[in-house]
Amino acid sequence: MVLEAAVLYVKPGMEKEYEGAFRQASAIISSMNGYLSHELQRCMEVKGKYLLLVEWEKLEDHTVGFRESPEYQEWKRLLHHFYEPFPVVEHFEKLDLT
Template sequence: MILEAAMLQVKQGMEKEYEETFREASKIISSMKGYITHELQRCIGFKGKYLLLVKWETLEDHTVGFRQSKEYQEWKKQLHHFYDPFPTVEYFENVQL
């Protein structure tokens, strides 16, 4: 399992519209092969800052399966105009303790 973590900065004054649009766009990502779950967290200390966490079965399920799909084009169309700057995305794997 891979955890995708994206730090998102939404343009000032667009937060409510973003959250509503994200709810709808969630249907897109949750339908993709390899998708496990996702959550969107709103930052308490910085207005417009969000953390998106998505669990994928494999890295390629996100980087190839989702990012190179027609569904991603729709995701991008719905959400990317809210961000400034463009999100930073990093990937993590569980450390067995």
């Protein structure tokens, strides 16, 4: 399992519109091959700041399967104009420390 994490900064005054667009975009990402789950969290201290966490079966499900798909173009159309600055997306793997 791979965890995609992105801190998202939404332009001031566009938070409610963004949340509505994200609801719509959720159907896109959740239909992708290798997708496991996702959640969007709103920061309590900083208005317009969100944390997106997406679980994928493997890295390539996100970096190739999703990002190179026609569905990603719709995802971009729905969401990318809200971000300032554009987010950095990172991938994490769980450590077995037992």
